Amino acid sequence: MRLSFLTKIPLLALLLLSQPLFAQQPVANGVEMADQLRADGKIWVVVAVVAAVFAGIILYLVRLDRQIGKLEKEVKDKSAAVRR
Template identity: 45%
Template sequence: MKKITFTLLMLLATLNLFAQGSQVEMADALRSNGKIYVVVVCIVIILVGLLGYLFALDKRLKMLEKKSADKN
């Protein structure tokens, strides 16, 4: 429940960033060429990889903590 609340809070905190105009020339050029989707896909792949690694690491740590608690 805390994770969901924290995530929603962070999403709400970024809403004011969307109020600014999008006058970035590089983004406009990438958008007009259709290459912006390649950039977005690359960013999503990197983020999914990082999240997968963090969840796998968390799972291993929980397993080690459980083994440590069982020995004591």
């Protein structure tokens, strides 16, 4: 079933107008888990784990970029050698 452009406009408007309403619902007591972690001082363990995961991802991407760069250089050199 394909919707025409005129039926998409009200659906899009409803979607865009309903997002702020859902986002502004107040939290009654806050987030208990975060409050407990903060009170126990364990929030720093969570921060350290998240930082370690991000550092691992960044190191992986840097390593992957270097490997791709080497492969691109090899392909470029081989194509230049074939042209000669």
